[in-house]
Amino acid sequence: MHRTIPLQKPSVTSDPLDPADDPAAAIPPPNHLTCHQSVVFSPTFQVPTFYFSVYDCTGSPLGLSDIMHTSLLRKHALDGMEATAFSIGDPASNFPLLSFGDHPCLDTQCWYLHPCETGPAVEEMLAAWTDARPQDSARHVQWLEAWFLVLSCVVELGP
Secondary structure, three states, rough: OOEEEEEEOOOOOOOOOHHHHHEEEEOOOOOOOEEEEEEEEEOOOOEEEEEEEOOOOOEEOOHHHHOOOOOOOOOHOOOEEOOOOOOOEEEOOOOEEEEEOOOOOOOOEEEEHHHHHHHHHHHHHHOOOOOOOOOOOOOOOOOHHHHHHHOOOOOOOOO
16 A cells, blocks of 8 residues: 655744745745655565655655655654654563664665554554454455554554
8 A cells, every 4th residue: 555645844934925835836845845645565574564755845855854844754653752853652562663774665764653563552442442353354354354454553644
């Protein structure tokens, strides 16, 4: 699964007469960002993994410090986390929440939510749902629904 969505960097000020605020303007404003997102199954952890890259209006990839100031990552999910140039994570954890590495299908470097704790988090959510024990394909659908709910706690998945 793959999609590309526009993001906005927070504006310091907004001038209603500024042509950059006009949607009909031919040149994208400097705060226009593009986010490429994909979901790929991790054979190691046996769960889906969320990959993404964010680019500015010139097509240059954003670094982690700039990505943290976009609308993509939920701010509350990053509270108490330590950031380096290549990851964000809880200092007490063995694996970071967010890492930088190779996309397994696109042969490009990108950011991804580390899948190591995904399975237990989803299973915990399913155990809390009273009707979470359907058979076969219904169980897979519910598992994916729960995975997207877990993912949405960290990533803004809206359009």
